[in-house]
Amino acid sequence: MQPIIQIQGVGKTYASGFTALKSVDLEIHRGEIFALLGPNGAGKTTLISIICGLVNASSGRVLADGVDVVDDYRQARSLIGLVPQELTTDAFESVWDAVSFSRGLFGKPANPAHIEKILRQLSLWDKRRSKMLALSGGMKRRVMIAKALSHEPRILFLDEPTAGVDVELRRDMWEMVRGLRDDGVTVILTTHYIEEAEEMADRIGVINGGELILVEEKAALMQQLGQKQLHLILQTPLETLPAALHQHNLSLSDDGTQLTYTFDAHQETSGIAELLRSLSEQGIDLKDLQSQQSSLEEIFVSLVHKPEHTQ
Template sequence: MSPIISLRNLGKTYASGFQALKDVDLDIRRGEIFALLGPNGAGKTTLISIVCGIVKASHGSVTADGHDIVTDYRAARAKIGLVPQELSTDAFESVWATVKFSRGLFGKPPDPDHLEKVLRDLSLWDKKDSKIMALSGGMKRRVLIAKALAHEPQILFLDEPTAGVDVELRHDMWQMVRRLRENGTTIILTTHYIEEAEEMADRIGVINKGELVLVEDKDVLMRKLGKKQLTLTLQDPLPRIPAELSALPLELVDDGHALVYTFDTQTEETGIAPLLRRLGEHGIDFKDLHSSESSLEDIFVSLVRSGREGVRA
């Protein structure tokens, strides 16, 4: 199946000389949830703004569902819904008028039933006649999502959609995202809440200083780069790690009362059993053990700090 969004050699340098994007190549698969992660200033919003036609690229090309965003702008943009990071909407309009106008902007015929469904899904139906200026910040965020969905886009960009919202709204939003994906909508999101990307995304992209550092299936990424730690609480404290075991990734902690063994997830089965056997051979007994594994946040921080390059999609 052809990708729904393709970026080729995409670059952006601002008049100040700042290079926000550096020759980015990326394909977004149809119907997936793709999470784009990166620190502040990494280029996430610039990339989204180019695809949505808000910012002009310095070089490269972008297609949305086969339509070039420059030469076939109207058709490309009609495929896309955008929920921006900043709260920006007409404060004096009602919720209903705002979403109705957004649908009309894309030349879509009136469809009150669709707009009602969108508002109900976002718990906005009872606020449809309220002026936007009277809504809370969380409700205004819901209105932005409703506006983005009003014209029934096949692609939805969510730029930090849960920034500054309460836990209840965050959960409501992710339930809505799941429903949209089930109905075939492609979701591209940026987020600072990495646990959300870990829970929701099919694939992860990491961008840093304008470069796409890595693109990978989330599960594959967790297996490739995830680390596990096995902590063994010892029966008797050790003054030091025996020389015969010094080549192993072992660390003595808690004043010699515990050993920490660090290993990657791909060698879990072959790593733990030999370790325990070798400890027994050296008379090292333990009374308790527990394991922990790295989260997506740990992997992300490691990638950004090291500037490591991974396999690109």
């Protein structure tokens, strides 16, 4: 199946000489949730702005469902919905009017049934007659999403969609995004909340210093780059780690009651079996075993702080 977004050698250098993007190549699959992660200034918003036709690339090409976003801007833009970071709304406009007007901007005929469906999905129906100035920040964020969906796009960009949103509302929005994906909408989001990507994304891209340094399936990324820890709770505390156990990647807790074995997530379990044999040979009895795996946040931090990717 042809990817719904094709980014081919896209670079961006501003008149000041600052290079925001360096020859980015990326394909985004139809119907997936793709999370683009990176620190501030990494190039996330610049890349999204180029795809959406808001910023001109210095080099390269972008296709949205096979349509060149520069050569056929109007058709490409009709395929895309964008929810920017900034809350830009008319304070005295009603929710219904704001969303309906946004649909009209794309030349779409009036469709009250579609507007109602969106507002109900986003829990905005009861607020449809409310003025924007009367809404909370979280509700305004929902209106921005409703506006982006008003013209029935097949691609939705969410740039920091839950910035400033409380935890409960964030969870509601995650469910809404999953529903959109189930309806066939491709969702691309940037986020500072790593748990957001861990919770929702099918694939993850990491961008740093204008370079796309990694694109991977979420599960595979956590399997390949994560670390696991096995915590071994001891029946009898140890004063020191026996010399015979130094060959294993072990650490002893300060109170001597726990050993921690650290290993790569993709490593075979033979190391664990060997460790357990060594413990038995040393006469060390276990009370309990607990396992723990690196979070996506830990993997992300390790990636962007590699020397070759630091500025």
